[in-house]
Amino acid sequence: MKNLELAWILAEIGDLLELQGENPFKVRAYRRAARAIELLPEDIEAVWRRGELGRIEGIGKALEEKIDEWLSTGVMTYYEELRRQLPPGLRELTRVPGVGPKLAQRLYQELGIRNLDELEAACREQRLRHVKGLGARSEENILRGIERLRRQMERFPLGLALPVAQQLVRALAEFPSVQRVAIAGSLRRGRETVGDVDIVASSADPASVMDEFVRTPGVEQVLARGDTKASIVLKMGLQVDLRVVRDDQFAAALHHFTGSKEHNVALRELAQAKGLKISEYGIVRVDEGEPLAVATEADVFAAVGLPCIPPELREDGSEIAAAREGRLPALITLGDIKGDLHVHSEWSDGLHSIEAMALAARERGYEYIAITDHSPSLSVARGLDPSRLEEQLEEIARLNRRLDGIRILTGCEVDILRDGSLDLPDEILARLDVVVASVHSAMNLDEAEMTERIVAAMRNPHVDIIGHPTGRILGRREPYAVDMERIIAVAAETGTCLEINASPDRLDLKDVHARWARERGVMIVINTDAHSTDGLDQMAYGVTVARRAWLGKADVLNCLSWPELKARLKDGRR
């Protein structure tokens, strides 16, 4: 699977061309192509073998030739040549806030600066102020930018940024001159990590809102403060941008700042072709200069003849083509979820009793909840051996007789051992309603071994779900080496479901993989892997990932009622 590698190369070509001062539209063409390939719902090599590279939106003759060369020989000559023409560290200079391609190029030409370290030294030695257009202020800003870059190289996970952003929004909403306020940007689109937080507000007195905003508790630095726009950095390192507009401009501004950039560009091109101009202030007819009324985001789309595109789909612009052709999916919502099929109780490493978990599920309006405690090899988690599991089945039977309004399903999260076998016998698994199989050990196998290990588990006639299929922990542990194409193919063949683990540390499967799985007819299940009653609330994160994967409720196992679900589970079909 070379999609991501190719996307990375094309994006780098875009950056290198930009550093060389190439035609900006050529730069954009490479970036668009990179994005298209990154989000492509199948293996680029398969498309190539069919001779259909040119049918990918954004790939024309020139790019097709370069990709063909790269896939046939492993080398892209054009890329190699570009890399030779510029020092390798130059590209990272543009990661410093305030340093773009033009400045990076001049710093290289005039001061011989080739990387971050040299830029930092030049600032400290006050050599930048001798470059035309730069002064002492620029040196300070660049130094601060380098420091931030070094301290916080990673993006912030959704699960960390969202609560912070919600808190800020609540605080702004209470400010008297604020009329409306909402989260925008990549956070609203539900991306798994975000570089910053964007907030849009409406007010008749923007200056007062700016004053209030830059005094937010926990502000470490004010990066910019204009009449209607300000940027701050919180002590935790998270940057927050606020934009304030008039209340009648709020919907247009919300759409604009939700992005993505590529989505906005594509939508505005479409608008332009219809004689309209879309900006964050609204929509105007170019010939008359007359503004159109925009009360909601749906009005923005309606102006160019499109149905409203949900924020989670606004990524590379291909969603606009889908909308034009009536191919937008009816996305799953949290309300469609009928139960959670992967939770832990105090019987293994969970915090709460089975009854407490069941009542918490009932409170959330669920029809069922599966108790899937660990299996014996996970001794640190007090995994259940067959006899304790036996006791648990009796306990669940008792609770089911006693509790109304919620059905407790029996289950377990069984370990997939190094050789692909499971650490509970088939006779036991056969008696459970739901079997989740997961990898928790020997995570450093090579790709072939790890893939076959998981494939073996999927071929077990009792395994319904593969839990957190790539094992990643955001920001802490890389996914294990696994051939996702093959996992998806075998899942389709065996009727095994793949999990979107909703824990914000995991979000595993991720959006792109879940989208591939759906397109191959694999059923997805969204589970929280909750270890406490509160953990059940993380379902919302999983639903966000599913929406980004274009899933509807028909694609998701736990949107089924219990009778439907039973009929879909492997043992239930017998």
Added chain:
DNA sequence: GCCGTTTTCGGCCCGACTGTTTTCAGTCG
């Protein structure tokens, strides 16, 4: 570089903020 029920050539989104160059380019989203 790509793309085409206005176009196979000539387009390719739109505006705020910063620093500093007295009039705007570069950067950012």
